[in-house]
Amino acid sequence: MRSIGLVLALGLLSLGAARAADLQNPVWAKAPDRADWARAYPAAAAAAGLSGAVKMRCVATSAGLLQNCTVIEETPAGNGFAAAALSLASGMELKPTAADGAPVAGRNLIVPVKFEPALLHPGAIITNPDWMRKPKLEELQNYMPTGAMRSGGRVVLHCIVTGRGLVDNCTTSDETPSDHGLRSAALAMSSLFILKPMTIDGLPVGGGEINIPIKFEGSSGASAQSTVRVMSAAPWFAAPTLDQVQAAFPKSAIGKIASGHVVLRCSLTRNGGLVDCDRVSEEPAGAGFEHAAESLVKDFKVVTDPKTDHLADVRVDVPFDFRDPSQATPPIEVHNPLWVQHVDPTKAAAVYPEAAIKAGFKTGVAMLVCSVAHSGALTGCTVDSEAPADVGFGEAALKIAAVMAMNPWTQQGQPVDGMTIRLPIRLVLPDPAPPAATPPAATPPAK
Numbered sequence: 428m429r430s431i432g433l434v435l436a437l438g439l440l441s442l443g444a445a446r447a448a449d450l451q452n453p454v455w456a457k458a459p460d461r462a463d464w465a466r467a468y469p470a471a472a473a474a475a476g477l478s479g480a481v482k483m484r485c486v487a488t489s490a491g492l493l494q495n496c497t498v499i500e501e502t503p504a505g506n507g508f509a510a511a512a513l514s515l516a517s518g519m520e521l522k523p524t525a526a527d528g529a530p531v532a533g534r535n536l537i538v539p540v541k542f543e544p545a546l547l548h549p550g551a552i553i554t555n556p557d558w559m560r561k562p563k564l565e566e567l568q569n570y571m572p573t574g575a576m577r578s579g580g581r582v583v584l585h586c587i588v589t590g591r592g593l594v595d596n597c598t599t600s601d602e603t604p605s606d607h608g609l610r611s612a613a614l615a616m617s618s619l620f621i622l623k624p625m626t627i628d629g630l631p632v633g634g635g636e637i638n639i640p641i642k643f644e645g646s647s648g649a650s651a652q653s654t655v656r657v658m659s660a661a662p663w664f665a666a667p668t669l670d671q672v673q674a675a676f677p678k679s680a681i682g683k684i685a686s687g688h689v690v691l692r693c694s695l696t697r698n699g700g701l702v703d704c705d706r707v708s709e710e711p712a713g714a715g716f717e718h719a720a721e722s723l724v725k726d727f728k729v730v731t732d733p734k735t736d737h738l739a740d741v742r743v744d745v746p747f748d749f750r751d752p753s754q755a756t757p758p759i760e761v762h763n764p765l766w767v768q769h770v771d772p773t774k775a776a777a778v779y780p781e782a783a784i785k786a787g788f789k790t791g792v793a794m795l796v797c798s799v800a801h802s803g804a805l806t807g808c809t810v811d812s813e814a815p816a817d818v819g820f821g822e823a824a825l826k827i828a829a830v831m832a833m834n835p836w837t838q839q840g841q842p843v844d845g846m847t848i849r850l851p852i853r854l855v856l857p858d859p860a861p862p863a864a865t866p867p868a869a870t871p872p873a874k
């Protein structure tokens with residue numbers, strides 16, 4: 428498990444000093460996502476469908492973390508919203524420089540936190556995104572598929588938003604025309620979109636869903652020459668470790684910048700290594716994060732087959748999400764793993780519990796909680812729940828998890844070692860094979 432988040436200290440602030448140093452336009456780098464908000468939601472208020480609003484006054488550290496938070500307003504009072512808001516503060520993170528260009532270190536700010544019943548239900552669509560970064564026109568051209576060079580086209584990305592404002596688990600729809608490669612191009616460029624993690628009214632974007640229309644402009648003079656293919660989710664079998672990522676964090680940024688995000692585009696060698704990398708994006712720019720990412724490139728390897736894979740025209744976009752190693756961070760949980768080792772369905776059927784078969788249960792589910800090793804394998808798994816209980820579904824799920832492995836590098840740009848995952852495993856008893864047909868009796872030869 429990674430280190431537990433920063434402990435909040437409650438204290439009284441000098442109102443005179445607060446007025447003199449108030450930060451009016453904080454720029455958020457990370458906020459707790461909707462799942463965090465839902466877990467913090469006071470149980471009685473949630474059951475009653477009650478909304479709440481809290482304002483906290485906090486002090487920003489040089490790295491953009493919050494400390495010394497106190498509640499200055501709670502509506503309605505006495506329903507647990509104040510304590511819930513304070514519990515979320517450790518998952519909030521500011522850019523180290525405010526919108527006015529001044530450092531945030533030591534400055535006080537008002538943090539609004541809203542609790543709405545809609546937070547208890549996943550799938551809310553963000554209709555008015557507040558973008559921190561969107562692809563520029565020239566970046567769109569870099570992803571233009573060959574088939575759309577002349578005519579252009581349109582596609583819609585549908586994604587989940589993380590607490591960092593990155594998009595994840597994207598799918599596509601409304602691809603027009605449907606046979607020009609627009610779907611693959613849109614998925615490949617998804618790492619270039621970054622939303623501001625918290626809206627101005629205090630509601631989180633992390634865990635929400637967003638539809639992003641992307642329009643590719645064609646050109647009548649464009650030639651139909653072959654272009655490279657870009658992968659956005661490479662099947663890694665080697666990637667940097669957490670220790671290596673922390674060691675690469677720019678020394679000059681430690682204690683000053685809480686996080687950075689970089690995307691590099693690289694070519695592939697015949698054995699799956701990365702070479703000739705170019706920067707696609709860097710946030711914040713000029714703080715050394717691009718160099719940090721480049722220093723880790725040598726530790727990546729993609730699963731390839733030189734005999735069948737044509738790698739000369741393939742590029743891979745590699746995201747890197749850096750966190751200040753001197754700052755405490757909450758435990759990180761994997762929500763959308765890319766599995767590289769699955770379970771053979773025939774073997775899964777072989778572990779179906781005998782007790783469940785005797786009891787007449789044809790299906791069952793177990794929820795496991797596991798740690799993730801650097802290789803992507805699941806370790807230390809425990810059974811959190813099983814249904815129906817006491818007929819062996821938990822034990823069967825543990826056997827299945829023992830042979831599963833995920834991509835060692837997440838789509839947001841982090842190594843998986845030390846993360847945790849809540850993994851539901853459902854088992855279904857296969858129908859018995861139909862009896863073999865009896866061959867017709869041989870006709871005796873005529874005499």
